[in-house]
Amino acid sequence: MKLMEKAPAKINLSLDVLHKRDDGFHEVEMVMTTVDLADRIELEYLDEDRIIIESENRFVPNDERNLAFRAAKLLKDKYGVSAGVRIFIEKNIPVAAGLAGGSSDAAAVLRGLNRLWELDIDTSELALLGSEIGSDVTFCVLGGTGLAKGRGEKVTELPAPPPCWVVLAKPSIGVSTATVYQKLDLETAEHPQTSAMIDALEKGDFDQVCQSVGNVLEYVTTRLHPQVNQIKDQMSQAGADAVLMSGSGPTVFALAQQETRAQRIYNSLKGFCEEVYIVRMLGNRPDTC
Numbered sequence: 001m002k003l004m005e006k007a008p009a010k011i012n013l014s015l016d017v018l019h020k021r022d023d024g025f026h027e028v029e030m031v032m033t034t035v036d037l038a039d040r041i042e043l044e045y046l047d048e049d050r051i052i053i054e055s056e057n058r059f060v061p062n063d064e065r066n067l068a069f070r071a072a073k074l075l076k077d078k079y080g081v082s083a084g085v086r087i088f089i090e091k092n093i094p095v096a097a098g099l100a101g102g103s104s105d106a107a108a109v110l111r112g113l114n115r116l117w118e119l120d121i122d123t124s125e126l127a128l129l130g131s132e133i134g135s136d137v138t139f140c141v142l143g144g145t146g147l148a149k150g151r152g153e154k155v156t157e158l159p160a161p162p163p164c165w166v167v168l169a170k171p172s173i174g175v176s177t178a179t180v181y182q183k184l185d186l187e188t189a190e191h192p193q194t195s196a197m198i199d200a201l202e203k204g205d206f207d208q209v210c211q212s213v214g215n216v217l218e219y220v221t222t223r224l225h226p227q228v229n230q231i232k233d234q235m236s237q238a239g240a241d242a243v244l245m246s247g248s249g250p251t252v253f254a255l256a257q258q259e260t261r262a263q264r265i266y267n268s269l270k271g272f273c274e275e276v277y278i279v280r281m282l283g284n285r286p287d288t289c
């Protein structure tokens, strides 16, 4: 038996860090939403006790370093599953981009194996299991739009952002999330107004969404990689309504209400940046998780 799960990318509309915790992680407050750039995860039931990872993307590990592998292993161990699975990852989300590609693959494996192995785990329990794999996995299990607190695993649902176009541009550099958090200086960093973003979403006010975007990690990554600022400037000049780096970067996104503007931003980046996409926000949580 085979089944398919979509693993959409996320962007952080706002990302604040409150303080560093004793366990080394940072206490965050993030507004996140999913976009329709997605990996495609194919799961095939195996009678034998094996987890096989396959992908045509050379940056995707095919062993226990893969978050999708860890998700399958976690379910096997917790629920005593004797069956196995072959996991094929069609990678469409850029790797190490700040778009939670690996986390979303892991979340899709949790959702998919819950069906394939008939485990009947409810969504909130799956989301909790996700936090054992990575800080972004809980949000990715739930999808839609949410406020994430704690180290990212305490997620509450938020209204979908007003419809708009999202242009994503990833410069060809890799960024380590751990390094970016490590280099963050909370005294000098500029903190976004999370409550203003939540208020904007509750009112469905696109202009206020645009005014409230902010990412406390952005200055750390732009200092390491000035290309990120160049992309931001180029997007603004091409008419973006808002521009921001997603997560720990290096991907930058632009919001545009008009399709013609989004196309202009896309055209201005294409050629300058290898990986550029025009996508839509997915908005609300899917009916079936």
Ligand SMILES: C[C@](O)(CO)[C@H](O)COP(=O)(O)OP(=O)(O)OC[C@H]1O[C@@H](n2ccc(N)nc2=O)[C@H](O)[C@@H]1O
Residues within 6 Å of the ligand: 012, 015, 024, 025, 026, 027, 028, 030, 098, 100, 103, 133, 134, 135, 136, 137, 150, 151, 152, 177, 178, 179, 181, 247, 248
């Ligand atoms: C930057 C974001 O992607 C924004 O959504 C997340 O905060 C990071 O989520 P993630 O990639 O799932 O992060 P994890 O795999 O859990 O952690 C990677 C590393 O980032 C740092 N980290 C992560 C999350 C957090 N709240 N505080 C941290 O300090 C830790 O050094 C950790 O070792």
Ligand SMILES: Nc1ncnc2c1ncn2[C@@H]1O[C@H](COP(=O)(O)OP(=O)(O)OP(=O)(O)O)[C@@H](O)[C@H]1O
Residues within 6 Å of the ligand: 059, 060, 061, 065, 066, 067, 068, 089, 094, 095, 096, 097, 098, 099, 100, 101, 102, 103, 105, 106, 136, 177, 247, 248, 249
């Ligand atoms: N399924 C996966 N897909 C891509 N990379 C993976 C996967 N599993 C593990 N990895 C490893 O994790 C690293 C980070 O990849 P990923 O694409 O998840 O980063 P990211 O988008 O920056 O995540 P986040 O936004 O959550 O910080 C990669 O360099 C890769 O070696």
